Amino acid sequence: MSGEKLKVAIVGSTGYGGVELIRFLLGHPEVEITSVISSSSSGLPITDGFPHLSEIVLQNLEAVDPQAIAEKADVVFTATPSGVSGKLVPELLAAGLKVIDLSGDFRIKDGAVYETWYKHEAPAAELLEQAIYGLAELNGDAVKGSEFISNPGCYPTATLLGLIPALDAGWIDPKSIIIDAKSGVSGAGRGTSLMTHYAEINENLKVYKVNKHQHIPEVEQCLSQIAGEPVTVTFTTHLVPMTRGIMTTMYAGLIGTHTEAELVELYRHYYEGRPFVRVREAGKWPATKEVFGSNYCDIGFAVDERTGRLTIVSVIDNVVKGAAGQAIQNLNLMMGWDETTGLLLSPVYP
């Protein structure tokens, strides 16, 4: 490697995804953060809002100015809300930047589907076409050398990594898939609301957006591609009183007879050479804390012979593998570096 580091900028540095990008990129040996950018707080030290970065990040926040960003950086991460990215990313690309977008704006290839679920106008079709869906374990080859990545959503990451090998092998019925998803509260971001007010969600378990979550078309688009036929899923999202972590518990009818040990083997083979997916041995289940603060996705299985169904459990840290970590994994692939560069932090336990 050359002595020169890659210059990266982060738009949306004052969200949870943004500060997590900073945490990992500070330890990334090939990268230098040249700008931390926030539309809401430009000119202020980032430590005003995030004192945990005191004496670590000395830069002030900058305004969102594509030309200025392009002068200082080669790659930009956009950890901006849906609707904002859709407008900003084309300008960043036009300014000559490589872009890794963490919003949902470029994940859905069909603009009409996007508009149905996201309730605002879709980006231009050629941009949707151009964006590589950065589920690294599936599309890693396409990510290599690309210049514009659409980083997957948190729920889809956990869901797809849990379902794809079995679906791809034809071991589960694509018409039977039910996904019961649970997320920690940081998934709702840093904007305050009654739903995320401590006294309302502590010691509470809530269900929300049943069958209406905007991550559903993202899951279905990818599963349909794997299955070679349209796949529609039942998808429930819950809010769990913890800060980080997603668990998706997935149910599907088994096609044929397969033991748990065979599933372990199938999955381990599918994810061979993909260091961030850890398939637990038969009879063992992952818990969200076992991936806390790390880029791992851990998966376990149960075959229910009584009902002929398969239960798959997949866990990630929503802020890492579900956002910032996977974005850096995509950066590594884009740049031709080892996929794990800067990402090999162990889970924080307990």
Add this chain to the structure above:
Amino acid sequence: MSGEKLKVAIVGSTGYGGVELIRFLLGHPEVEITSVISSSSSGLPITDGFPHLSEIVLQNLEAVDPQAIAEKADVVFTATPSGVSGKLVPELLAAGLKVIDLSGDFRIKDGAVYETWYKHEAPAAELLEQAIYGLAELNGDAVKGSEFISNPGCYPTATLLGLIPALDAGWIDPKSIIIDAKSGVSGAGRGTSLMTHYAEINENLKVYKVNKHQHIPEVEQCLSQIAGEPVTVTFTTHLVPMTRGIMTTMYAGLIGTHTEAELVELYRHYYEGRPFVRVREAGKWPATKEVFGSNYCDIGFAVDERTGRLTIVSVIDNVVKGAAGQAIQNLNLMMGWDETTGLLLSPVYP
């Protein structure tokens, strides 16, 4: 009512179910607690282990002695572990006591099924026959005047109240039922373990006993009875980092076309006159905190037209409606009192 109060004893007073019985019975206008009983701590003040009862419960704990209990009490609650109740309850009945048993020992009518799931010997068949399964909203009439109640499990209570009306109406396919259940940690009781060690389960979400939980045959027995055919369910249990609360998210294929509003109407009609089930209006979901500390079971629905599936969410406080509160509801029915006597405490919020 007469001036004389009913004398009740509580075996297992040093478990969470036991102290919750005490909390409610202290405010019950028709009842007097004459003995608090614990095999492990007899002779000690209950406040040694539960200082929250200081200056409230002045009695010392007593040993488990059926004759002595029968001399002081008319009715006994056995909040004892499975395996213990199976041996103790026959002696209490023989001593002339009415019994409300909170263990799982008398819930499964088929001793062989019990032994498969509970891994120890079943009670005698005639006792299993004699025990009335005290799901008050279903079997309230049978409970009236009976002398021996087997109080339902926490997961089955939330599950069955959520499924029965739709199954009974023939609106859901009995072969399609999947139950994704989540519980607070108090459900594991007061015995210490690594699983319930604070630093292990705080900020964590775990899955356990997938398709193996001993509450499964209890759910299936009751659903089979409603459906008039054998029902087998897929049943997953999760441990959520909160103290109290159960949410069961249930999935089933819809038979025919039914709107959410029709489901609300069906359920409200089914539970008419049953004050502890609250069916939310269409589009609203219950959360566990909304029943915290109370005997309510709250239920909501979503019909997914895309997949033809119905999602039902049911919440209870596992220590109240899932244990002590339902046991007192059964006492009220047994004694011919109003079902709500002593139980109309509002949820504690926030």
Add this chain to the structure above:
Amino acid sequence: MSGEKLKVAIVGSTGYGGVELIRFLLGHPEVEITSVISSSSSGLPITDGFPHLSEIVLQNLEAVDPQAIAEKADVVFTATPSGVSGKLVPELLAAGLKVIDLSGDFRIKDGAVYETWYKHEAPAAELLEQAIYGLAELNGDAVKGSEFISNPGCYPTATLLGLIPALDAGWIDPKSIIIDAKSGVSGAGRGTSLMTHYAEINENLKVYKVNKHQHIPEVEQCLSQIAGEPVTVTFTTHLVPMTRGIMTTMYAGLIGTHTEAELVELYRHYYEGRPFVRVREAGKWPATKEVFGSNYCDIGFAVDERTGRLTIVSVIDNVVKGAAGQAIQNLNLMMGWDETTGLLLSPVYP
């Protein structure tokens, strides 16, 4: 008692203090809630914002109109913010209502001191004079028969009940008092903020308003009155990741030699006939959960012979004894009822 119930109204029904008043008043045998009032949500069902009250409270919220309130109620609780009560309460009194005010507006007798700490104009001096400071265990006699009560703050309640007997006995040096106070997050109310955003305060311990909390002059005013000389305290407030509960850990230099057993005796004697203060035996400490959901204040002591200091720990549920519960205790005293009427709910444990 007469068959007719006392009619009460609650202004500020959509705050945590307001809904806790409702929880307790629903079970109060002498009281009927005739109006639930909210400036922000009038016309809506209270269950829109608080679905835990579904099928329990059927009334819609009403607007704040003193004349209308006076037509329907005899007594009004004002669970309104500081600054709002100061303006509203005079109108309610003028309309002929008895008032129990839960804000800080009438607690400080010296308007200039109020303005220094609260940063807005004090109410008229004659109203400050008229308001009885409703620390029931201290001023119970003055509360009896009065028509206007200023209910104590949450921190002052825990602090004063913990300090008064020792200070009154001359056992501690009034110049040496340090108060290290910790509160659950519900104390900050239902208004959303970054400070109370779940992902910010979960798994976190914060310190705030050091030596600047507006409860300091309230504590000092009362301690000065007991000591017969001006008392100034060092007072630190912390935010603890839990919903309910206050613990104040207090330090003072001992005057003379006193054992822990003597302190227990002193306090039990001081609080004789005051059922909501529970003094733990020597060597035992209270925890906040041991008063959760109840009106108790539990107190423990340690004498440190090495340093000659006394450590006092006092715990309350901030929403109950620190707000709604104490307000009802004051209502009971005002009306000449038993102090405990409607308040004898045991702590919810676990």
Add this chain to the structure above:
Amino acid sequence: MSGEKLKVAIVGSTGYGGVELIRFLLGHPEVEITSVISSSSSGLPITDGFPHLSEIVLQNLEAVDPQAIAEKADVVFTATPSGVSGKLVPELLAAGLKVIDLSGDFRIKDGAVYETWYKHEAPAAELLEQAIYGLAELNGDAVKGSEFISNPGCYPTATLLGLIPALDAGWIDPKSIIIDAKSGVSGAGRGTSLMTHYAEINENLKVYKVNKHQHIPEVEQCLSQIAGEPVTVTFTTHLVPMTRGIMTTMYAGLIGTHTEAELVELYRHYYEGRPFVRVREAGKWPATKEVFGSNYCDIGFAVDERTGRLTIVSVIDNVVKGAAGQAIQNLNLMMGWDETTGLLLSPVYP
């Protein structure tokens, strides 16, 4: 640096301190972990008990055998309980190993004092003499080149770093020091107990070991050395419902007049070149989450002109700066490496 890595072993690898050593040492560029050792689980994969290390740590746990350890390692960390280290460390030293001991056994120089507080026999006096007390910011020079380090306790680390500069400058009265300490539950270790049972400590705040905690003599020994006179402190420990984090809130009488800004300057000067202490600017307070997962100690101040007292707040992550992180900081100093090697992980936020 040479290409050869330092070989280290960890005794007590199945405690929280042990796995945290592993987390940091895996990313330490100069170190190789050659043995993970546990008396209780030798022969088993460490991932049996800590599945978060799946595919990261492949070694099996080994038995405690000083000779075998010395054959494979140069330095050993003993994250063993007090009483165990006292016996084991002499054998490890005798086998030629450098030792960094995380227990309390070698912190107290006076064996009699040790025995008073720890309730078992002290190690031999010459070993107590030989052990360097590894509070790196105070004793860094002595640590360099030493072979046996006694790593400070978690409470003493936060306390001493917060008090030493002011005491050393003569700005606070050594007779007036009061320490109100709060810890997350992981500080109690992985052994299960009712005190750390989730349902008992969640949504609870407890006080324990008031004036009796075994860390008191450690604090006093060091403060006495700084003050040049015997210092006795009042010290209260609380258990807070969170996994990680210690906050010590400290009170002392100010000598002379000093502003908050002067204190900031004093502390920043004292800790110049000590990268892990971050002194907040005047008027800002640290929170425990702002150091979560990192080796930082953050400090803030308030001068109370009304009482003439200084309030100091110091926060650390008890598992990192209070245990494993500081131990590695000591290793770095011992070996002549940069103090921060392998330790520059940012706090995990949120």
